[in-house]
Amino acid sequence: MMKIxxxxxxxxxxxxxxxSGCEQEGxxxxxxxxxxxxxxDAGDRMEDAGDRMEDATDR
Incomplete structure (x- = not known):
């Protein structure tokens, strides 16, 4: 019992x-x-560029 x-x-x-080691950010x-x-950020910019291209082709 003591060993357990x-x-x-x-x-x-x-x-x-x-x-506690996981808390430290290295x-x-x-x-x-x-x-x-x-x-x-790059993905957001690509999506914005795609939206602008789509808007330009719709005109």
């Missing part, structure tokens, strides 16, 4: 240490977020 409690405590401590995460934002 120790295993459970060890797992809880390891899990909390792992989760340079790779910031770079990934910048890439995501850039791609989203």
């Amino acid at each position: 409690k120790l295993v459970i405590i060890a797992l809880l401590l390891a899990g909390s240490a792992w989760l 340079p790779a995460e910031r770079a990934g977020e910048n890439i995501d934002q850039t791609m989203e």
Whole structure:
């Protein structure tokens, strides 16, 4: 019974240490977020350009 409690405590401590490490934002995460934002902005611009082309052909 004592071994089970120790295993459970060890797992809880390891899990909390792992989760606390996820909170930290490193340079790779910031770079990934910048890439995501850039791609989203580019997609929005492409959609706007397509809408303008469609409007121009309708006239």
